[in-house]
Amino acid sequence: MLKQRELEAFDAFMRLGNMKGAGEFLGLSQPAISRLLVAFESHTGFALFVRKRNRLTPTQEALQYHQTVQRTLAALRDAEEEAVAIANKKTGHLVIAAQPVFCDTFLLDAVSIFRAKHPGVSVKLVDVGLEEMTRMLAERTCDMALGITLDAEPFGATATTLARCEACCILPIDHPLNETDVLPLPRLRQETFIDLSLGSPLRTRVDFLMQTIDVKRRIAAEMRNLRGVVKLVEMGIGLAIVDPVACRLLHPDKAVARPLLPSISWEIAQFIPRDRQISAVGQAFLEVIRAEIDLLKEQKLVV
Incomplete structure (x- = not known):
């Protein structure tokens, strides 16, 4: 099985042309680079170098394969950066199902505030009626939902009351x-x-x-x-x-x-699909929603 360190040694050697340069670039000794290249060649199953007088000359296959290795390393770097971004709540995608009244009002402010703090995260607001909202919860096609309090158990969701309203x-x-x-x-x-x-x-x-x-x-x-x-x-x-x-x-x-x-009164509630763990960016969005609800309470619009 190919290993990332072997890919890096091969890439460094191909770009810099010798083991000394590859070793200095990766912070490894020349013997360590040599061992990595031998292992890499063994794992690929075809000759990568022609060896003459302690010199390695890349084969045509090595030149061709180097392009694939470069793309692979770039993808690995992207994956590492994505992991760091997710850990720091800087990237992701959220799907929020909500009844129209919320999409028209405080959720717009919530999205604006959230995006200012997390510009790499996209938010999809789905304007739904009660029936459609419960269907999305049941089918796990949303990260969370906002609506009136109802029995969420039949839809495999947990409900948390946020506030009480009077029409x-x-x-x-x-x-x-x-x-x-x-x-x-x-x-x-x-x-x-x-x-x-x-x-x-x-x-x-x-x-x-x-x-x-x-x-x-x-x-x-x-x-x-x-x-x-x-x-x-x-x-x-x-x-x-x-x-x-x-x-x-x-x-x-x-x-x-x-x-x-x-x-005429009812409760605003948030719903989370029970077997779908909320992500870090989802938790961050919920915090913004709760702050918006607190503002509505200050304005005496809900209690």
């Missing part, structure tokens, strides 16, 4: 209901809504509550993208019931947020 209603700045500090859900009868798309956990909760208290809504538009929902509210198209982190997207001169009664 709020966002309204155009000139809407009559802005005069109310807290909005009872029955007051929303016959209002025009901008809704999150069907399948959104919050939309499901809202639909159920509205049916329970017999509140009928006029839905002007449905969108998966939270930024689009906020924009339509600011344009005066209707109001919306959204995750509180949406307040970070509001233009204060165009829309306001009001709490709801009864409250």
Whole structure:
């Protein structure tokens, strides 16, 4: 079996043309270089040198094989540098599955902060609904996921609660209901809504509550993208019931947020596939997420 030290001795000899130069380059004696070359030639199975009067002359096969050896050594150096970079959290790739509301808000800040500290690491944010998120966890196609608290056991994942949220209603700045500090859900009868798309956990909760208290809504538009929902509210198209982190997207001169009664609450959780150990860069990204959650708590958006 070829050994790295033999490859290095052969490369040094081929580049420098003699054992003395190869030995000085590698910090070895000439006899040590000679032994390495003999062993290397034995392992290759073909003649590398013509020996005349204590001089080694490379064969045509040696000249040809030297190109392969140079590529191999370059690959080994790259592998060593990659290992050091990974150990120092300087390289890698992360796949984060998250519900749209998080991709539209604090996760964007988290990616920006993380990339500033780890420019060699690429981050793929996958905007998913709850069903798709659980599928990715089950299939181990993401490093981690962010969503609402659920029973993660059936999907082979572990869940950690990060914060608790309460939905709020966002309204155009000139809407009559802005005069109310807290909005009872029955007051929303016959209002025009901008809704999150069907399948959104919050939309499901809202639909159920509205049916329970017999509140009928006029839905002007449905969108998966939270930024689009906020924009339509600011344009005066209707109001919306959204995750509180949406307040970070509001233009204060165009829309306001009001709490709801009864409250609609849930927990933000992180999910890790149970049999997929989180990498060092994954741990570093989780630290940034927790810092962003702490900032949301300071802003009174979550608790």
